[in-house]
Amino acid sequence: MSLLLQGKSAIVTGGGSGIGRATAIALAREGARVLVQDRAENGAQETVGLVNAAGGQAISIGGDVTVEADVQAMVDLAVTTFGRLDVAFNNAGISPAAAGPTMQRTHELSLASWSKVIDVNLTGVFLCMKYQIPHMLAGGGGAIVNTASVAGLVGLPTASAYVGSKHGVIGITKTAAMEYAQEGIRVNAVCPGYVLTPMTENGVARRGEELLNKVPMHRLGRPEEIAEAVVWLSSDRASFVTGSFYTVDGGYYAA
Ligand SMILES: NC(=O)c1ccc[n+]([C@@H]2O[C@H](COP(=O)([O-])OP(=O)(O)OC[C@H]3O[C@@H](n4cnc5c(N)ncnc54)[C@H](O)[C@@H]3O)[C@@H](O)[C@H]2O)c1
Incomplete structure (x- = not known):
């Protein structure tokens, strides 16, 4: 049985x-062959x-996806090691909680918190594409x-910066x-949609049932379930697919 990405070279940020x-x-x-990048080396x-x-x-x-020299070094390492670059998964991101106080409406959000989220989640993706392409x-x-996120498709009260960054990711993707x-x-x-990872575990612990009630499948996703969609999108099986955004969310966006 042939593998979907045999011989390809890939970068994964975050x-x-x-x-x-x-x-x-x-x-x-x-x-x-995969170059795994993360600020947490x-x-x-x-x-x-x-x-x-x-x-x-x-x-x-x-390295940090918001630092141009780090992104350039990452792409150079992939190309010098593997000889080429076929696949990039630009995934590094932060939640609002990593940028400042949470549960703030738009007028309460500081410029510093806004900028931090936009820098990592949106500018980081731009910089990666700039050097990969x-x-x-x-x-x-x-x-x-x-x-991106389902937050790239719908509004989410008290998450202006995150929602703005993820809508932006969909825009630059298109x-x-x-x-x-x-x-x-x-x-x-x-x-x-809601996936259980270190990014979400605090929120899930605090608001578990409330979050699940928004998901028709009434469960959280597993990271592996997102990975399957990324593998397919990265492979030649998706040869006529471009400019699209794929929800993997237990039905959240449909509800
Ligand atoms: N978990 C969810 O429910 C969920 C839902 C929708 C979208 N997402 C998105 O999925 C992506 C991955 O999130 P996750 O849930 O796996 O979180 P995670 O915190 O487990 O992983 C994110 C990784 O990105 C790294 N990172 C953060 N800032 C970085 C930077 N500036 N440079 C390099 N690396 C950096 C972190 O060190 C971390 O290892 C993010 O873009 C997030 O916004 C997550």
Whole structure:
């Protein structure tokens, strides 16, 4: 049985935890060589250990997706190590809780909190695409998947910055998809619903039942369930799919 990503080279940002980790493992299982990037370098190294223990091939790098030189170094490392870049999962992100006080309406939000969320979740994705795309053009094509969220599709009271950043991710995903459609680069977004990861565990502990009541399946997602969508979008099986956003959310967006 042939693997979906045999011989491909991939980058996963925010790959040291949660959805990024599960996706790095899934991409490697399908034959991709994976560069796992994370600001928390030890997390990225742990992911590499998991990939390699399962018989895959991965390397890690630290760095911050909001720092241009770090993003450039990440892309350069993937290309020098693997010889090319075929797949990028631009997934590093932070929740509002990582940027300041939570539960603030728009007029209460500080500019500092707003900027921090926009920098990581939106500017980080832009910078990654900026440095990845030239290598994909040089290699004759590629597939980019950006992590948005159901918060990229609907409003979420007290999460202006997060919602703005994720709507922005969908916007730049559509735009890049159009720009490179005739040069073999597909660009899509994945929109997870509530998924149990270190990012959400506090909120889930506080508001568990309230969150589940918004999900028709009445459960949280697992990171591996997001990874499956990313694998498919990254593979040639999705050859006519670009500029799209895929909800993987237990029915949240449909409700
Ligand atoms: N968990 C959910 O319910 C959910 C829902 C929708 C969207 N998302 C999105 O999925 C993505 C992954 O989230 P997760 O739930 O796996 O969270 P997580 O906290 O488990 O993983 C995010 C990783 O990104 C890394 N990171 C954060 N800022 C970074 C930066 N500036 N540079 C490099 N790495 C950085 C963190 O160190 C962490 O390892 C995020 O973009 C998040 O917004 C998550």
